[in-house]
Amino acid sequence: MMGPDDLAALWVTLRLALVSTLLLLLMGIPLAWWLARSTSRFRTLIETLIALPLVLPPTVLGFYLLIALSPSGFIGGFWQAIGGNGLAFTFSGLVIGSVLYSMPFVVQPLQNAFAAIDRRTLEAAATLRASPLDCFFSVVLPLSRPGLITATTLGFAHTLGEFGVVLMIGGNIPGETQVLSIAIYDHVESLAYGQAHLLSAGLLLFSFLILFLVYRMNGTHLLRKESR
């Protein structure tokens, strides 16, 4: 059966995935909108930076984050200056790492969904008394529903399965920074295959289920069906 440490790891993992997904959506939606509509010359630069975690080994991102988050680092120093308690090897540090690491998985589906909306549909809303913000909530977001669902799921699932970045900046503190993927690694190291199986199979099943549900939802969505 699952020990108290495993349960704690499960709880840390879920909390991390939820908080990260929420932050990813809050930042990713405006960012993706800007990327989809902007003609600024900084666009390509920002797009590249966001896509970097797709190609970099997680240890590279983790290494630089560790330096930045340390008390003498760029982010960690600032955090302590405003009264924080240090970020490396804390849950808050993990959230920062996860958000950066999963950003492309959230921004790219959103950006594609936003870019697929005909500019004239938005112009039509503008001629019908909808302010840009009103138009965003009443036209853009409903039309991007499949993209939103995909972005949310990928962001959530990708954070669940994260390993390298967490190991670099969070370490392995039960109840604080030990997540499922690391708990599994621990079990395997100590040859506790039974417990490794339990957690691995659980994660596998859970990931399969949410992806399956999302694809089904998007597949049967009214908009998709009608645009054929």
Add this chain to the structure above:
Amino acid sequence: MSDALSFRFRMPLGSFMLNTVGEIPISGVTALFGRSGCGKTSLLRCIAGLEQAGEAYLSLAGECWHDSNKGFYLPPHKRTIGYVFQEGMLFPHLKVRDNLLFGYKRTPDNQRSGSLNQVVKLLDISPLLERFPAQLSGGEKQRVAIGRALLNHPRLLLMDEPMAALDRGHKKEILPYLERLHRESNVPIIYVSHDLDEVARIADHLLLIEQGEVMAAGPLSDMLARIDLPIARNEEAGALFDTHIIQHDENFHLTRLKFSGGELTVGWIDLPVGNQVRIRIHAKDVSLALEPPGPTSILNILPATVTEMEAHGRGRMIVKLDLGGVPLLARITQKSQANLDLKPGMQIYAQIKSVALSL
């Protein structure tokens, strides 16, 4: 003139400049007419505020909407307009009913005039209310788009070739509704089109746009009777006549019309005697003769005076005639002109092969 839409826009437009100055009366239907790519849609978009010209001035009945000198620009959602796009641009995630009510819901109570029911009835769209846009034909989408714009309670209805994306059959389906809209609502309409027949059927006023500039403007009948404009070269060129019905001939299924310059016999018109009928006689359907012709199948032969002529190249020319004070256009070949030795002031006979009903 304070009860007009005054505009001045200047901005680059591909290979030339949009450089328009003009006024549009705030009543009836004004057509922005010109060939494809002449800048008429850009002008309409500038009026809507969807495009911001570098140099711009726009005011509706004295109320300023855009003045680049003062750095003032009213965004489209504050302009109380209705805009109908070529392809409808309905919101795909909303049912027809919610599409119709999109602007209505955002209109302050004290600005609302018509109701959903009135508009639904005007455009015959009640069977469509619960459908999604993807389930509509092109013509149905366009009717819903017009209804949606009307329910926005616009002070100005802007239409960008609302029938251009439709095939001929669906055009026939929409035209009667546009004519009905013209008769039954008093929203001023600005209508972009490159189809002269369409314009002749629904417009009261015409702005001719060429290479980004307003080349000429005036009441429709005056504009259609001018032979110095490129309109006269159009395949569909022809003069407008305001007539009334004086007699029906049931045996031959014909109707007799009277206008200030004479009388015409046309195919049966299903309207009572005394009704006003606007007709158009295409220049290509008029031929000229120096003597009253002998027995002929043509029913309408009217004496007329040549007033102006203009050669159009490729051996063709257009002749303007005077029928007792009313202008009539005829398109003939330059060879015919030479054969008949036509000159302004000559008395001739105009033979009218067919007559098109307008409104």
